[in-house]
Amino acid sequence: DLNWIDISNLTDLTRLFSKVKNLNIDCSEWNTSHVEKFNYIFAFSSNTNIKANNWQFDNAKEFDGMFYMCKTINVEIDAEHWNSGNVKSMQNMFAYCTNQNLLHYASKLDINGCKRFSSMFADSKCKEDLSSWEIPNNFPGAFTKETMNAYDSGSMVYNCYDLQHCGKLPKIVGSLDF
Secondary structure: OOOOOOOOOOOEOOOOOOOOEOOEEEOOOOOOOOOOEOOOOOOOOEOEEEEOOOOOOOOOOEOOOOOOOOOOEEEEOOHHHOOOOOOOEOOOOOOOOOOHHHHHHHHHOOOOOOOEOOOOOOOOOOOOOOOOOEEEOOOOOOOEOOOOEOOOOOOOOOOOHHHHHHOOOOEEEOOOOO
16 A cells, blocks of 8 residues: 555656566555656556556646556556546557556547657557547657558557557548648
């Protein structure tokens, strides 16, 4: 139980639970309302359960690598608090993630304010329906400039077989203005 720790003034939780193994962590009562960076917070963790049910994401700006390489980790986040409208960067957020419980959070993201998507789902096993997303084609990571392809190295869904073949891809919209 880590609920006794006061993090209410912190703005950066980058790599806080990265590489943790074989733990059960309850930090569900933490006040994360001032946190702007959640980069790689759960990356590389395994055999771990983390309760973060009441976390607030209203001021979050960066989710880079949040669930990077996560396979056997359970993170409980209440969808009611999953406010990502101010997040500007989601690069590598679910890259190499095979955990469907974590990948489920993708469909609940508000990506309207996001500007960076590079490798967001690279080599992941995402099966979520993202067809309601509209991504301007001039945003880095929507597709690669050189080939205008959403599946090339560095793009949002690079090597993500499930999304590429199930027709649930985000829509890339707008005119080309490189």
